[in-house]
Amino acid sequence: MSDQFTRISPLADIAFQGRFGADHAAPGVTLSVQHPAAIVAVIARKGKAKALAEALQNWRGVRAQWAGAEQYFVLDKPFDEVRKKLDGLASCSDQSHGRAIIRIEGPKVRHVLCKGTPVDLHESEFEIDRSALTQMAHVGVHLTRIGRDAFELSVFRGFSESFWEWLTEQSEEFGYQVI
Amino acid sequence: MRINCPHCGTRPVEEFTFNGDASVQRPASNDPKTMDQWFDYVYLRDNPKGRFDEYVHHSSGCRAWLVVTRDTQTHEVFGVVTARDHAKKRVKA
Numbered sequence: 001m002s003d004q005f006t007r008i009s010p011l012a013d014i015a016f017q018g019r020f021g022a023d024h025a026a027p028g029v030t031l032s033v034q035h036p037a038a039i040v041a042v043i044a045r046k047g048k049a050k051a052l053a054e055a056l057q058n059w060r061g062v063r064a065q066w067a068g069a070e071q072y073f074v075l076d077k078p079f080d081e082v083r084k085k086l087d088g089l090a091s092c093s094d095q096s097h098g099r100a101i102i103r104i105e106g107p108k109v110r111h112v113l114c115k116g117t118p119v120d121l122h123e124s125e126f127e128i129d130r131s132a133l134t135q136m137a138h139v140g141v142h143l144t145r146i147g148r149d150a151f152e153l154s155v156f157r158g159f160s161e162s163f164w165e166w167l168t169e170q171s172e173e174f175g176y177q178v179i
Numbered sequence: 180m181r182i183n184c185p186h187c188g189t190r191p192v193e194e195f196t197f198n199g200d201a202s203v204q205r206p207a208s209n210d211p212k213t214m215d216q217w218f219d220y221v222y223l224r225d226n227p228k229g230r231f232d233e234y235v236h237h238s239s240g241c242r243a244w245l246v247v248t249r250d251t252q253t254h255e256v257f258g259v260v261t262a263r264d265h266a267k268k269r270v271k272a
């Protein structure tokens with residue numbers, strides 16, 4: 001069904017590519033909107049938390065990010081495939097239209113993010129592939145460390161525009177680029 | 180005040196929503212004769228000075244319901260458990 005519609009990024013009219021903010025030699029952070037993205041919210045059925053965690057761990061080619069107790073965001077796979085694969089283990093709901101994911105990376109990434117969240121993101125404390133649920137600028141954010149100095153921030157679609165404005169404002173002092 | 184969420188780690192109080200006394204227990208019966216118990220359960224609350232078990236929602240975090248034991252006078256937090264574990268413990272007791 002969803003193939004009949006063209007999914008438009010909620011940030012299509014605001015996240016323009018280019019170089020912005022302070023003019024240092026290299027940009028402090030690089031932002032990119034991950035669109036389109038396949039996002040499925042997955043919640044373990046009663047008594048199936050362990051089996052679900054194992055099924056996700058053994059599923060190659062899929063990213064399963066912790067999103068609360070016995071809950072995950074499954075990325076990169078279409079909804080029907082996720083639902084079939086996790087049948088009996090979890091309740092699944094398609095959030096591809098409901099959330100926007102912004103990737104932020106670069107040498108100043110922690111300087112930007114620590115203006116918004118109390119979560120300790122130091123590399124010795126917050127390892128790669130780990131996720132946290134927190135709040136930045138009053139917006140609920142699901143964040144995941146995806147590389148050495150790279151994070152993905154997932155927010156509700158309706159908040160993504162004001163969140164983008166906040167994020168770019170915080171990045172200005174370091175210089176940022178949008179790709 | 181900081182609360183150590185069992186799922187998320189230590190977070191500031193701004194991330195949480197407080198929802199009152201966790202010691203009250205829903206009456207088992209719907210019999211109209213138990214109206215007094217229901218009135219107590221729905222409306223009447225103690226206002227203790229000192230140690231207090233309280234329902235707390237990690238609303239800006241993992242969205243789990245927790246029970247936080249704290250001192251209402253000093254805000255010292257003695258312990259945090261999930262509401263699920265709190266309920267299970269109560270069934271056993």
Ligand SMILES: [Zn+2]
Binds near residue numbers: 185
């Ligand atoms: Zn939490």
